[in-house]
Amino acid sequence: MARSLQRSGFNPDVAADLTQDAFVRVISKPPGQAAENHNPGAYLYRAARNLGINHKRREALIQTVPLDDEEAINVADPAPSPERIVYSRQCLVQTHQALSELPERTRQAFEMHRLGERTIAEVAEELGISTTRAWSLIRDAYRHLVLSVDVP
Missing domain, CATH: 1.10.10.10 (Winged helix-like DNA-binding domain superfamily/Winged helix DNA-binding domain)
Structure with a gap:
């Protein structure tokens, strides 16, 4: 499953996460009793594919900026400064x-x-x-x- 997602253009970590999410979805919400010709593999593949499509849509909406290690060090820490803690x-x-x-x-x-x-x-x-x-x-x-x- 993860390999097919990687072939669709997802990096290995995202593919692994989507595969896990697909298994959770399939286990938590199996097809109803009306599905006579239920194919579990196809159902799992469809769930993973739909999660991948949703992931790509979200990625298209969010703007990201790649940071190298030096730039990442200079990103502000959300924790309060020692001065702010003392003041509080x-x-x-x-x-x-x-x-x-x-x-x-x-x-x-x-x-x-x-x-x-x-x-x-x-x-x-x-x-x-x-x-x-x-x-x-x-x-x-x-x-x-x-x-x-x-x-x-």
């Missing part, structure tokens, strides 16, 4: 400190709304206060956090 940790410490400075009820309302994903009405009901008061507590917490955490 500092912001987290500042946020934690700012939350601890809030009055208990304000902090509780903020945490229920922001971290607990509760609506303002749910926060108000659980704390036994009006929705207007719940919103003002949450708003005060936001204001305190914005003023306390140094974000550029």
Whole structure:
């Protein structure tokens, strides 16, 4: 199967992947009971051929740029830089400190709304206060956090 895909112009790795995908498809979705003259080899070949056609269509839509080893080294790493990690940790410490400075009820309302994903009405009901008061507590917490955490 992989050899026929290679003859169709696929490199050996892609041909091997498509062959594996074809086997998975054939095993997971065999032809129905109505197929009296079922030929498993032809069915597998057809599945591999269709996967190859779909692969070529996707390849035609995606623009790729070949990179040599030197260029590949200079590609940006998606992981955050050490400076960004330290900065994020500092912001987290500042946020934690700012939350601890809030009055208990304000902090509780903020945490229920922001971290607990509760609506303002749910926060108000659980704390036994009006929705207007719940919103003002949450708003005060936001204001305190914005003023306390140094974000550029």
